[in-house]
Amino acid sequence: MKQLILLFAFSFLFIKCNSSNIKEKNIGLIAQKAMVVSAKIEASQIGAEILKKGGNAYDAMIATHFALAVAYPVAGNIGGGGFMVYRNNDGTKGALDFREKAPITAHKDMYLDGAGNVIKNKSTVGAHAVGVPGSVAGAFEVYEKFGSLPFKELIQPAIDLARNGFKITKKQAASLNKAAAKFKKVNTYKTLFEAEWKEGSLLKQEELAQTLERIRDFGSAGFYEGKTAELFVNYVAQLGGIISREDLQKYTAIWRKPITFKYKDYQITSMTLPASGGICLAQILKSITPYNISEIKHNSTKYIQLLTEASRRSYADRAHFLGDIDFVNVPIDSLTATDYINQRMDNFSWDKATPSSEVSHGKVLGYESDETTHYSIIDQFGNAVSVTTTLNTGYGSKVVVKGAGFILNNEMDDFSSKPGVPNVYGLVGSKANAIAPEKRMLSSMTPTIVEKNGKLKMVLGTPGGSTIITSVLQNILNIAEYDMGMQESVDQPRFHHQWLPDVIRMEPGGFNSETKTELKALGYTLYEKKALVIGKVDAILVLPNGSLEGGADARGDDAAVGF
Ligand code: DON
Secondary structure (H helix, E strand, C coil), X not given: CHHHHHHHHHHHHCCCCCCCCCCCCCCCCEECCCEEEECCHHHHXXXXXXXXXXXXXXXXHHHHHHHHHHHCCCCCCCCCEEEXXXXXXXXXXXEEEECCECXXXXXXXXXXXXXXXXXXXXXXXXXXXXXECCHHHHHXXXXXXXXXXXXXXXXXXXXXXXXXXXXXXXXXXXXXXXXXXXXXXXXXXXXXXXXXXXXXXXXXXXXXXXXXXXXXXXXXXXXXXXXXXXXXXXXXXXXXXXXXXXXXXXXXXXXXXXXXEEECCEEEEEXXXXXXXXXXXXXXXXXXXXXXXXXXXXXXXHHHHHHHHHHHHHHHHHHHHCCCCCCCCCCHHHHCCHHHHXXXXXXXXXXXXXXXXXXXXXXXXXXXXXXXXXXXXXXXXXXXXXXXXXXXXXXXXXXXXXXXXXXXXXXXXXXXXXXXXXXXXXXXXXXXXXXXXXXXXXXXCCCEEEEECCEEEEEECCCCHHHHHXXXXXHHHHHHCCCCCHHHHHHCCCEECCCCCCCEEECCCCCCHHHHHHHHHCCCXXXXXXCCCCCCCEEEEECCCCCEEEEECCCCCCEEEXX
């Protein structure tokens, strides 16, 4: 029953579905020099303005990030965290981890009752669900290493947007109205998100503007110390949470070595642990390398089957091996070694599905609604950044810090509360992803940069919880194997398999009935629910003549702005 309810809830989050399985070739925005693609036009414009003023991709990243915290409250954030992968114009690459951390007093069994069962909603709703946020530390880390314009100029547009307000879209109105009851239940006061929203309503966020001003004036300390920290810690304590002043003071973002690997002529750079995206992407792409993909019809039975079987095996490994590399020993090299991958695919057969029970063990529950956000930027100097950031599910924990106007994440649910018990994305985990003080929870985020022949080719990423990895995967293949344009690629219907539950999720209307019948005959269980969409990809493709094509996902309000 719980599974059914969660599946039902999941299917209703997304508003727009694909009405046809034939996707006409849409061409995205073409720009000659620079581009920002993000979940909201206001944020893309603010980022692009910074580039026009002579700022670089990192300046634009900071401006876009703060703008999304204002214009896209469902996932844009200062109370959450994320990951950035970058490639500079000289080809150097790197990655920043500004993922949330478990509080110092967190412990392995904090979401279990006396009988050892997971307490419903404790890791997803309210102050207990909150991880120590990393976004503001991440922004300053980026600024110190790569920023070029004065920081004040980067954050000011977001402050103005919060103070003066912006008109919300139809999708935002529906999403806010839907979340109102949860905001009400969680908070001790009436938050400004609880109102009768309509398309075009003005959303002004004065308290958030003041918090952003403290960040502008005092730097990172404007968030992790002083008044903001006091408001944060006091309110969380009032709601029964455990994040302390010390937790905030101790938070640091970490530069990490990204995962890099080759897929045919392409060099792929993606996020490493605590994000699982890069490892899983490498495993899946290596699993399918021996097959001549471009000769398999796009989204055909064989295509879906091959990607499903590769994903099944990779997600099974994810559940068992992956966790915060600072806490657990993860055999990344072995997991991504070609021999190991080939051996994992040994029992793959075109004749029938490999049941997940034969790949590994686990129990299945279901999914819930989710929201994260990704933005891709290429600047006029040729630098590229790929950033995925989140509060976890839509509006995170629904806690809105009283007096400070920002929403806190519910990222603690990305830990494995109990081995084998699924989280909101239906993902199961093991000891590797158990809760420990100051540990980072495992993520599926996959901010990615693709090069071809040593040159920048594509910047991409997406929200979508566990479906992030498979959405990024399918877009890489759309470009590398099917020669699509960026918008055309983003528009394609997507499917997803994650080992457990043992189902292929498919965007409705996107796949023909013959394919579905064939898949069922091979032993696959399909899940295709009205309005289900998988991922919301924002990407940029470098075209052969050097101009840029944006891919802004029409499943949301996403927008590309460039020049
Ligand atoms: O880090 C993760 O994998 C999740 N917290 C991401 C959540 C997400 O993508 C929700 N978006 N639709």
